[in-house]
Amino acid sequence: MNAPSRHAYVGIHNDLHGGMTTIGGIIKDAWVFGLIPETETCEGWTPARIQMLHDQVAAAWDQHGLLASRLPPDLRERHARIHDEAIARAKAQGWVPGMDVDGTMAQSL
Template structure:
């Protein structure tokens, strides 16, 4: 049985706005990873390690974007706006209703 690997934020569903994708995006925000790193082919243990780094980086800000210093708020807004645009261009539906 082979270990599962991450598809990469650029190949992820919803423009990368999935739980794993958000870990990568937040790693970009905090400078843990370069923006060019999509984490394609990363093992789940590698993703877990990245999650732990990102979680620790959020700690001083109570895990709230509104508590980030201005530079990090700008990076957060930039990366998430970019990913939301990608998601919408790929048919992402933001309707949260139960009716399909």
């Protein structure tokens, strides 16, 4: 097997705060829609492969008006579970919502 390229994705569990990133969000939503199994971390995936997954996730969200509240009950429950678990893991790793994207917030603390 070839070694992963330096441009390969590190995997959701190795990503910043356990995947609280744009790519991590794509992966979590792909789990919600059953596009990939929840055991798939996407470690070693190329940017092109991540982009293809993004396109599939976007198409799935389009079917539901881009709102979790419009998901059928089974998907809404899966969405809540996956995202709630991810938030809990990230907070346990020291993640503070907004601090990684808004530098002024960190200065005000």
